[in-house]
Amino acid sequence: MERLAPGGEIEAHRHDDHQIVYAARGVLAISTTAGTWMAPGNRAIWVPAGTIHAHYAHGELELHLVGVPAHRNPLGLTDPTVLAVAPLLRELIMGYTAMPDDDRGAERARLHAVLLDRLRAAPHQPLHLPAPSSPLLRSVCDVLRTDPADGRTLDELGHQVGASSRTLSRLFRSDLGMTFPQWRTQLRLQVALVLLADGASVTTVARQCGWSSPSAFIDVFRRTFGHTPGAHALGS
Structure with a gap:
Protein backbone atom coordinates (compact mmCIF):
# COMPACT_ATOMS: atom_id res chain seq x y z
CA MET A 1 0.00 0.00 0.00
CA LEU A 129 -10.38 9.69 -22.20
CA PRO A 130 -8.34 9.03 -25.36
CA ALA A 131 -5.69 11.52 -26.44
CA PRO A 132 -5.96 12.84 -30.01
CA SER A 133 -3.09 12.47 -32.47
CA SER A 134 -4.55 14.78 -35.13
CA PRO A 135 -3.33 18.40 -34.71
CA LEU A 136 -6.79 19.73 -35.62
CA LEU A 137 -8.49 17.52 -33.10
CA ARG A 138 -5.88 18.32 -30.48
CA SER A 139 -6.72 22.02 -30.87
CA VAL A 140 -10.42 21.37 -30.22
CA CYS A 141 -9.73 19.08 -27.27
CA ASP A 142 -7.32 21.62 -25.74
CA VAL A 143 -10.06 24.27 -25.86
CA LEU A 144 -12.42 21.97 -23.95
CA ARG A 145 -9.76 20.87 -21.47
CA THR A 146 -9.16 24.54 -20.65
CA ASP A 147 -12.88 25.10 -20.08
CA PRO A 148 -14.99 21.93 -19.77
CA ALA A 149 -18.09 24.13 -19.41
CA ASP A 150 -17.64 25.46 -22.95
CA GLY A 151 -20.98 24.55 -24.51
CA ARG A 152 -20.27 25.51 -28.11
CA THR A 153 -21.26 23.15 -30.89
CA LEU A 154 -18.70 21.31 -32.98
CA ASP A 155 -19.48 23.69 -35.83
CA GLU A 156 -18.71 26.70 -33.62
CA LEU A 157 -15.50 25.12 -32.33
CA GLY A 158 -14.56 24.29 -35.90
CA HIS A 159 -14.72 27.97 -36.85
CA GLN A 160 -12.16 28.68 -34.11
CA VAL A 161 -9.67 26.04 -35.27
CA GLY A 162 -10.29 26.35 -39.00
CA ALA A 163 -12.05 23.08 -39.77
CA SER A 164 -15.56 22.01 -40.70
CA SER A 165 -17.75 20.16 -38.25
CA ARG A 166 -17.92 17.27 -40.73
CA THR A 167 -14.13 16.93 -40.73
CA LEU A 168 -13.92 17.15 -36.95
CA SER A 169 -16.76 14.68 -36.47
CA ARG A 170 -14.98 12.19 -38.74
CA LEU A 171 -11.72 12.69 -36.80
CA PHE A 172 -13.41 12.08 -33.45
CA ARG A 173 -14.62 8.72 -34.71
CA SER A 174 -11.47 7.64 -36.55
CA ASP A 175 -8.86 9.04 -34.13
CA LEU A 176 -10.62 8.63 -30.78
CA GLY A 177 -13.22 5.96 -31.47
CA MET A 178 -16.10 8.04 -30.10
CA THR A 179 -18.35 10.92 -31.03
CA PHE A 180 -17.76 14.52 -30.02
CA PRO A 181 -20.55 14.48 -27.39
CA GLN A 182 -19.20 11.22 -25.94
CA TRP A 183 -15.67 12.62 -25.64
CA ARG A 184 -16.88 15.85 -24.07
CA THR A 185 -18.99 13.93 -21.53
CA GLN A 186 -15.99 11.74 -20.64
CA LEU A 187 -13.85 14.85 -20.16
CA ARG A 188 -16.48 16.47 -17.96
CA LEU A 189 -16.85 13.34 -15.83
CA GLN A 190 -13.10 13.11 -15.31
CA VAL A 191 -12.90 16.76 -14.32
CA ALA A 192 -15.90 16.23 -12.03
CA LEU A 193 -14.10 13.40 -10.22
CA VAL A 194 -11.09 15.65 -9.64
CA LEU A 195 -13.21 18.54 -8.35
CA LEU A 196 -15.17 16.26 -6.01
CA ALA A 197 -11.91 14.79 -4.69
CA ASP A 198 -10.77 18.35 -3.96
CA GLY A 199 -13.94 18.99 -1.93
CA ALA A 200 -16.01 21.03 -4.39
CA SER A 201 -19.79 20.97 -3.94
CA VAL A 202 -22.11 19.23 -6.40
CA THR A 203 -23.51 22.59 -7.50
CA THR A 204 -20.02 23.98 -8.14
CA VAL A 205 -18.96 20.88 -10.08
CA ALA A 206 -22.09 20.96 -12.24
CA ARG A 207 -21.49 24.62 -13.11
CA GLN A 208 -17.75 24.29 -13.79
CA CYS A 209 -18.20 21.19 -15.93
CA GLY A 210 -21.00 22.55 -18.09
CA TRP A 211 -24.11 20.68 -16.99
CA SER A 212 -27.32 22.64 -17.28
CA SER A 213 -28.24 21.97 -13.64
CA PRO A 214 -27.04 20.01 -10.59
CA SER A 215 -29.80 17.46 -11.20
CA ALA A 216 -28.61 16.86 -14.78
CA PHE A 217 -25.07 16.31 -13.47
CA ILE A 218 -26.29 13.96 -10.74
CA ASP A 219 -28.23 11.90 -13.28
CA VAL A 220 -25.22 11.42 -15.61
CA PHE A 221 -22.90 10.73 -12.67
CA ARG A 222 -25.24 8.11 -11.17
CA ARG A 223 -25.69 6.32 -14.50
CA THR A 224 -21.91 6.22 -15.02
CA PHE A 225 -20.66 5.36 -11.52
CA GLY A 226 -23.64 3.69 -9.89
CA HIS A 227 -24.03 6.25 -7.09
CA THR A 228 -24.58 9.97 -6.63
CA PRO A 229 -21.71 12.49 -6.58
CA GLY A 230 -22.63 13.28 -2.96
CA ALA A 231 -22.13 9.63 -1.98
CA HIS A 232 -18.88 9.60 -3.94
CA ALA A 233 -17.57 12.62 -2.03
CA LEU A 234 -18.42 10.96 1.30
CA GLY A 235 -16.72 7.75 0.22
CA SER A 236 -13.52 9.52 -0.81
Missing part, protein backbone atom coordinates in the same frame (compact mmCIF):
# COMPACT_ATOMS: atom_id res chain seq x y z
CA GLU A 2 1.26 3.48 -0.89
CA ARG A 3 -0.03 6.92 0.00
CA LEU A 4 0.08 9.96 -2.26
CA ALA A 5 -0.78 13.48 -1.15
CA PRO A 6 -3.28 15.47 -3.24
CA GLY A 7 -1.54 16.49 -6.46
CA GLY A 8 1.16 13.86 -5.99
CA GLU A 9 2.35 11.67 -8.81
CA ILE A 10 4.46 8.66 -9.65
CA GLU A 11 6.41 9.49 -12.79
CA ALA A 12 6.23 7.47 -15.99
CA HIS A 13 7.44 3.91 -15.49
CA ARG A 14 6.72 0.34 -16.54
CA HIS A 15 6.38 -3.08 -14.88
CA ASP A 16 7.46 -6.48 -16.11
CA ASP A 17 4.21 -7.91 -14.69
CA HIS A 18 0.59 -6.90 -15.18
CA GLN A 19 -0.76 -4.73 -12.38
CA ILE A 20 -4.11 -4.09 -10.75
CA VAL A 21 -4.11 -0.55 -9.33
CA TYR A 22 -6.82 0.32 -6.81
CA ALA A 23 -7.34 3.51 -4.80
CA ALA A 24 -9.26 2.88 -1.57
CA ARG A 25 -9.32 6.66 -1.02
CA GLY A 26 -9.20 9.55 -3.43
CA VAL A 27 -9.35 9.38 -7.21
CA LEU A 28 -6.59 7.72 -9.23
CA ALA A 29 -5.60 8.83 -12.72
CA ILE A 30 -3.29 6.78 -14.92
CA SER A 31 -1.93 8.38 -18.09
CA THR A 32 -0.14 6.97 -21.13
CA THR A 33 0.51 8.42 -24.57
CA ALA A 34 -2.89 6.96 -25.54
CA GLY A 35 -4.89 8.94 -22.98
CA THR A 36 -6.05 8.97 -19.38
CA TRP A 37 -8.00 6.48 -17.27
CA MET A 38 -9.72 7.59 -14.04
CA ALA A 39 -10.79 5.40 -11.12
CA PRO A 40 -12.78 6.49 -8.06
CA GLY A 41 -13.10 4.20 -5.04
CA ASN A 42 -15.37 1.63 -6.67
CA ARG A 43 -13.11 1.15 -9.69
CA ALA A 44 -9.65 -0.32 -10.34
CA ILE A 45 -7.35 -0.02 -13.34
CA TRP A 46 -5.74 -2.98 -15.09
CA VAL A 47 -2.31 -2.00 -16.44
CA PRO A 48 -0.79 -4.58 -18.83
CA ALA A 49 2.85 -5.58 -18.45
CA GLY A 50 5.27 -3.27 -20.24
CA THR A 51 2.86 -0.31 -20.41
CA ILE A 52 4.63 2.99 -19.75
CA HIS A 53 2.32 4.92 -17.45
CA ALA A 54 2.22 7.59 -14.74
CA HIS A 55 0.00 7.80 -11.63
CA TYR A 56 -1.67 11.02 -10.45
CA ALA A 57 -3.45 11.60 -7.15
CA HIS A 58 -6.62 13.64 -6.80
CA GLY A 59 -7.47 13.93 -3.16
CA GLU A 60 -5.61 11.92 -0.51
CA LEU A 61 -4.75 8.70 -2.35
CA GLU A 62 -4.44 5.30 -0.71
CA LEU A 63 -3.00 3.09 -3.41
CA HIS A 64 -3.15 -0.72 -3.43
CA LEU A 65 -1.16 -2.64 -6.06
CA VAL A 66 -1.58 -6.28 -7.03
CA GLY A 67 0.86 -7.86 -9.47
CA VAL A 68 -0.02 -10.60 -11.95
CA PRO A 69 2.75 -12.55 -13.76
CA ALA A 70 3.16 -11.45 -17.37
CA HIS A 71 2.55 -14.98 -18.67
CA ARG A 72 -0.93 -14.91 -17.10
CA ASN A 73 -3.61 -12.58 -18.39
CA PRO A 74 -6.93 -13.68 -16.88
CA LEU A 75 -8.76 -10.80 -18.56
CA GLY A 76 -7.14 -11.07 -21.98
CA LEU A 77 -6.60 -7.29 -21.98
CA THR A 78 -3.78 -5.62 -23.91
CA ASP A 79 -4.64 -2.00 -22.99
CA PRO A 80 -5.26 -0.26 -19.65
CA THR A 81 -8.87 -0.82 -18.62
CA VAL A 82 -11.07 0.48 -15.81
CA LEU A 83 -12.88 -2.31 -13.93
CA ALA A 84 -15.83 -2.17 -11.55
CA VAL A 85 -14.86 -3.18 -8.00
CA ALA A 86 -17.69 -4.89 -6.13
CA PRO A 87 -17.49 -5.03 -2.30
CA LEU A 88 -16.08 -8.59 -2.30
CA LEU A 89 -13.35 -7.72 -4.81
CA ARG A 90 -12.48 -4.65 -2.75
CA GLU A 91 -12.04 -6.74 0.40
CA LEU A 92 -9.91 -9.26 -1.51
CA ILE A 93 -7.62 -6.50 -2.80
CA MET A 94 -7.35 -4.90 0.64
CA GLY A 95 -6.68 -8.25 2.33
CA TYR A 96 -4.10 -9.33 -0.21
CA THR A 97 -2.14 -6.06 -0.12
CA ALA A 98 -2.17 -6.10 3.70
CA MET A 99 -0.02 -9.24 3.65
CA PRO A 100 3.80 -8.86 3.62
CA ASP A 101 5.26 -8.77 0.11
CA ASP A 102 7.68 -11.55 0.99
CA ASP A 103 4.86 -13.84 2.15
CA ARG A 104 4.95 -16.89 -0.15
CA GLY A 105 2.49 -18.93 1.91
CA ALA A 106 -0.44 -20.98 0.70
CA GLU A 107 -2.98 -18.54 2.18
CA ARG A 108 -1.65 -15.65 0.14
CA ALA A 109 -1.60 -17.81 -3.01
CA ARG A 110 -5.22 -18.85 -2.44
CA LEU A 111 -6.28 -15.25 -1.87
CA HIS A 112 -4.53 -14.19 -5.08
CA ALA A 113 -6.31 -16.95 -7.03
CA VAL A 114 -9.73 -15.95 -5.68
CA LEU A 115 -8.95 -12.29 -6.41
CA LEU A 116 -8.18 -13.09 -10.06
CA ASP A 117 -11.31 -15.21 -10.30
CA ARG A 118 -13.47 -12.30 -9.12
CA LEU A 119 -11.57 -9.95 -11.41
CA ARG A 120 -12.65 -12.01 -14.43
CA ALA A 121 -16.26 -11.23 -13.51
CA ALA A 122 -15.64 -7.48 -13.07
CA PRO A 123 -17.46 -5.41 -15.72
CA HIS A 124 -15.31 -3.12 -17.84
CA GLN A 125 -16.07 0.59 -17.45
CA PRO A 126 -15.79 3.23 -20.22
CA LEU A 127 -13.75 5.70 -18.18
CA HIS A 128 -10.98 6.25 -20.70
Whole structure:
Protein backbone atom coordinates (compact mmCIF):
# COMPACT_ATOMS: atom_id res chain seq x y z
CA MET A 1 0.00 0.00 0.00
CA GLU A 2 1.26 3.48 -0.89
CA ARG A 3 -0.03 6.92 0.00
CA LEU A 4 0.08 9.96 -2.26
CA ALA A 5 -0.78 13.48 -1.15
CA PRO A 6 -3.28 15.47 -3.24
CA GLY A 7 -1.54 16.49 -6.46
CA GLY A 8 1.16 13.86 -5.99
CA GLU A 9 2.35 11.67 -8.81
CA ILE A 10 4.46 8.66 -9.65
CA GLU A 11 6.41 9.49 -12.79
CA ALA A 12 6.23 7.47 -15.99
CA HIS A 13 7.44 3.91 -15.49
CA ARG A 14 6.72 0.34 -16.54
CA HIS A 15 6.38 -3.08 -14.88
CA ASP A 16 7.46 -6.48 -16.11
CA ASP A 17 4.21 -7.91 -14.69
CA HIS A 18 0.59 -6.90 -15.18
CA GLN A 19 -0.76 -4.73 -12.38
CA ILE A 20 -4.11 -4.09 -10.75
CA VAL A 21 -4.11 -0.55 -9.33
CA TYR A 22 -6.82 0.32 -6.81
CA ALA A 23 -7.34 3.51 -4.80
CA ALA A 24 -9.26 2.88 -1.57
CA ARG A 25 -9.32 6.66 -1.02
CA GLY A 26 -9.20 9.55 -3.43
CA VAL A 27 -9.35 9.38 -7.21
CA LEU A 28 -6.59 7.72 -9.23
CA ALA A 29 -5.60 8.83 -12.72
CA ILE A 30 -3.29 6.78 -14.92
CA SER A 31 -1.93 8.38 -18.09
CA THR A 32 -0.14 6.97 -21.13
CA THR A 33 0.51 8.42 -24.57
CA ALA A 34 -2.89 6.96 -25.54
CA GLY A 35 -4.89 8.94 -22.98
CA THR A 36 -6.05 8.97 -19.38
CA TRP A 37 -8.00 6.48 -17.27
CA MET A 38 -9.72 7.59 -14.04
CA ALA A 39 -10.79 5.40 -11.12
CA PRO A 40 -12.78 6.49 -8.06
CA GLY A 41 -13.10 4.20 -5.04
CA ASN A 42 -15.37 1.63 -6.67
CA ARG A 43 -13.11 1.15 -9.69
CA ALA A 44 -9.65 -0.32 -10.34
CA ILE A 45 -7.35 -0.02 -13.34
CA TRP A 46 -5.74 -2.98 -15.09
CA VAL A 47 -2.31 -2.00 -16.44
CA PRO A 48 -0.79 -4.58 -18.83
CA ALA A 49 2.85 -5.58 -18.45
CA GLY A 50 5.27 -3.27 -20.24
CA THR A 51 2.86 -0.31 -20.41
CA ILE A 52 4.63 2.99 -19.75
CA HIS A 53 2.32 4.92 -17.45
CA ALA A 54 2.22 7.59 -14.74
CA HIS A 55 0.00 7.80 -11.63
CA TYR A 56 -1.67 11.02 -10.45
CA ALA A 57 -3.45 11.60 -7.15
CA HIS A 58 -6.62 13.64 -6.80
CA GLY A 59 -7.47 13.93 -3.16
CA GLU A 60 -5.61 11.92 -0.51
CA LEU A 61 -4.75 8.70 -2.35
CA GLU A 62 -4.44 5.30 -0.71
CA LEU A 63 -3.00 3.09 -3.41
CA HIS A 64 -3.15 -0.72 -3.43
CA LEU A 65 -1.16 -2.64 -6.06
CA VAL A 66 -1.58 -6.28 -7.03
CA GLY A 67 0.86 -7.86 -9.47
CA VAL A 68 -0.02 -10.60 -11.95
CA PRO A 69 2.75 -12.55 -13.76
CA ALA A 70 3.16 -11.45 -17.37
CA HIS A 71 2.55 -14.98 -18.67
CA ARG A 72 -0.93 -14.91 -17.10
CA ASN A 73 -3.61 -12.58 -18.39
CA PRO A 74 -6.93 -13.68 -16.88
CA LEU A 75 -8.76 -10.80 -18.56
CA GLY A 76 -7.14 -11.07 -21.98
CA LEU A 77 -6.60 -7.29 -21.98
CA THR A 78 -3.78 -5.62 -23.91
CA ASP A 79 -4.64 -2.00 -22.99
CA PRO A 80 -5.26 -0.26 -19.65
CA THR A 81 -8.87 -0.82 -18.62
CA VAL A 82 -11.07 0.48 -15.81
CA LEU A 83 -12.88 -2.31 -13.93
CA ALA A 84 -15.83 -2.17 -11.55
CA VAL A 85 -14.86 -3.18 -8.00
CA ALA A 86 -17.69 -4.89 -6.13
CA PRO A 87 -17.49 -5.03 -2.30
CA LEU A 88 -16.08 -8.59 -2.30
CA LEU A 89 -13.35 -7.72 -4.81
CA ARG A 90 -12.48 -4.65 -2.75
CA GLU A 91 -12.04 -6.74 0.40
CA LEU A 92 -9.91 -9.26 -1.51
CA ILE A 93 -7.62 -6.50 -2.80
CA MET A 94 -7.35 -4.90 0.64
CA GLY A 95 -6.68 -8.25 2.33
CA TYR A 96 -4.10 -9.33 -0.21
CA THR A 97 -2.14 -6.06 -0.12
CA ALA A 98 -2.17 -6.10 3.70
CA MET A 99 -0.02 -9.24 3.65
CA PRO A 100 3.80 -8.86 3.62
CA ASP A 101 5.26 -8.77 0.11
CA ASP A 102 7.68 -11.55 0.99
CA ASP A 103 4.86 -13.84 2.15
CA ARG A 104 4.95 -16.89 -0.15
CA GLY A 105 2.49 -18.93 1.91
CA ALA A 106 -0.44 -20.98 0.70
CA GLU A 107 -2.98 -18.54 2.18
CA ARG A 108 -1.65 -15.65 0.14
CA ALA A 109 -1.60 -17.81 -3.01
CA ARG A 110 -5.22 -18.85 -2.44
CA LEU A 111 -6.28 -15.25 -1.87
CA HIS A 112 -4.53 -14.19 -5.08
CA ALA A 113 -6.31 -16.95 -7.03
CA VAL A 114 -9.73 -15.95 -5.68
CA LEU A 115 -8.95 -12.29 -6.41
CA LEU A 116 -8.18 -13.09 -10.06
CA ASP A 117 -11.31 -15.21 -10.30
CA ARG A 118 -13.47 -12.30 -9.12
CA LEU A 119 -11.57 -9.95 -11.41
CA ARG A 120 -12.65 -12.01 -14.43
CA ALA A 121 -16.26 -11.23 -13.51
CA ALA A 122 -15.64 -7.48 -13.07
CA PRO A 123 -17.46 -5.41 -15.72
CA HIS A 124 -15.31 -3.12 -17.84
CA GLN A 125 -16.07 0.59 -17.45
CA PRO A 126 -15.79 3.23 -20.22
CA LEU A 127 -13.75 5.70 -18.18
CA HIS A 128 -10.98 6.25 -20.70
CA LEU A 129 -10.38 9.69 -22.20
CA PRO A 130 -8.34 9.03 -25.36
CA ALA A 131 -5.69 11.52 -26.44
CA PRO A 132 -5.96 12.84 -30.01
CA SER A 133 -3.09 12.47 -32.47
CA SER A 134 -4.55 14.78 -35.13
CA PRO A 135 -3.33 18.40 -34.71
CA LEU A 136 -6.79 19.73 -35.62
CA LEU A 137 -8.49 17.52 -33.10
CA ARG A 138 -5.88 18.32 -30.48
CA SER A 139 -6.72 22.02 -30.87
CA VAL A 140 -10.42 21.37 -30.22
CA CYS A 141 -9.73 19.08 -27.27
CA ASP A 142 -7.32 21.62 -25.74
CA VAL A 143 -10.06 24.27 -25.86
CA LEU A 144 -12.42 21.97 -23.95
CA ARG A 145 -9.76 20.87 -21.47
CA THR A 146 -9.16 24.54 -20.65
CA ASP A 147 -12.88 25.10 -20.08
CA PRO A 148 -14.99 21.93 -19.77
CA ALA A 149 -18.09 24.13 -19.41
CA ASP A 150 -17.64 25.46 -22.95
CA GLY A 151 -20.98 24.55 -24.51
CA ARG A 152 -20.27 25.51 -28.11
CA THR A 153 -21.26 23.15 -30.89
CA LEU A 154 -18.70 21.31 -32.98
CA ASP A 155 -19.48 23.69 -35.83
CA GLU A 156 -18.71 26.70 -33.62
CA LEU A 157 -15.50 25.12 -32.33
CA GLY A 158 -14.56 24.29 -35.90
CA HIS A 159 -14.72 27.97 -36.85
CA GLN A 160 -12.16 28.68 -34.11
CA VAL A 161 -9.67 26.04 -35.27
CA GLY A 162 -10.29 26.35 -39.00
CA ALA A 163 -12.05 23.08 -39.77
CA SER A 164 -15.56 22.01 -40.70
CA SER A 165 -17.75 20.16 -38.25
CA ARG A 166 -17.92 17.27 -40.73
CA THR A 167 -14.13 16.93 -40.73
CA LEU A 168 -13.92 17.15 -36.95
CA SER A 169 -16.76 14.68 -36.47
CA ARG A 170 -14.98 12.19 -38.74
CA LEU A 171 -11.72 12.69 -36.80
CA PHE A 172 -13.41 12.08 -33.45
CA ARG A 173 -14.62 8.72 -34.71
CA SER A 174 -11.47 7.64 -36.55
CA ASP A 175 -8.86 9.04 -34.13
CA LEU A 176 -10.62 8.63 -30.78
CA GLY A 177 -13.22 5.96 -31.47
CA MET A 178 -16.10 8.04 -30.10
CA THR A 179 -18.35 10.92 -31.03
CA PHE A 180 -17.76 14.52 -30.02
CA PRO A 181 -20.55 14.48 -27.39
CA GLN A 182 -19.20 11.22 -25.94
CA TRP A 183 -15.67 12.62 -25.64
CA ARG A 184 -16.88 15.85 -24.07
CA THR A 185 -18.99 13.93 -21.53
CA GLN A 186 -15.99 11.74 -20.64
CA LEU A 187 -13.85 14.85 -20.16
CA ARG A 188 -16.48 16.47 -17.96
CA LEU A 189 -16.85 13.34 -15.83
CA GLN A 190 -13.10 13.11 -15.31
CA VAL A 191 -12.90 16.76 -14.32
CA ALA A 192 -15.90 16.23 -12.03
CA LEU A 193 -14.10 13.40 -10.22
CA VAL A 194 -11.09 15.65 -9.64
CA LEU A 195 -13.21 18.54 -8.35
CA LEU A 196 -15.17 16.26 -6.01
CA ALA A 197 -11.91 14.79 -4.69
CA ASP A 198 -10.77 18.35 -3.96
CA GLY A 199 -13.94 18.99 -1.93
CA ALA A 200 -16.01 21.03 -4.39
CA SER A 201 -19.79 20.97 -3.94
CA VAL A 202 -22.11 19.23 -6.40
CA THR A 203 -23.51 22.59 -7.50
CA THR A 204 -20.02 23.98 -8.14
CA VAL A 205 -18.96 20.88 -10.08
CA ALA A 206 -22.09 20.96 -12.24
CA ARG A 207 -21.49 24.62 -13.11
CA GLN A 208 -17.75 24.29 -13.79
CA CYS A 209 -18.20 21.19 -15.93
CA GLY A 210 -21.00 22.55 -18.09
CA TRP A 211 -24.11 20.68 -16.99
CA SER A 212 -27.32 22.64 -17.28
CA SER A 213 -28.24 21.97 -13.64
CA PRO A 214 -27.04 20.01 -10.59
CA SER A 215 -29.80 17.46 -11.20
CA ALA A 216 -28.61 16.86 -14.78
CA PHE A 217 -25.07 16.31 -13.47
CA ILE A 218 -26.29 13.96 -10.74
CA ASP A 219 -28.23 11.90 -13.28
CA VAL A 220 -25.22 11.42 -15.61
CA PHE A 221 -22.90 10.73 -12.67
CA ARG A 222 -25.24 8.11 -11.17
CA ARG A 223 -25.69 6.32 -14.50
CA THR A 224 -21.91 6.22 -15.02
CA PHE A 225 -20.66 5.36 -11.52
CA GLY A 226 -23.64 3.69 -9.89
CA HIS A 227 -24.03 6.25 -7.09
CA THR A 228 -24.58 9.97 -6.63
CA PRO A 229 -21.71 12.49 -6.58
CA GLY A 230 -22.63 13.28 -2.96
CA ALA A 231 -22.13 9.63 -1.98
CA HIS A 232 -18.88 9.60 -3.94
CA ALA A 233 -17.57 12.62 -2.03
CA LEU A 234 -18.42 10.96 1.30
CA GLY A 235 -16.72 7.75 0.22
CA SER A 236 -13.52 9.52 -0.81
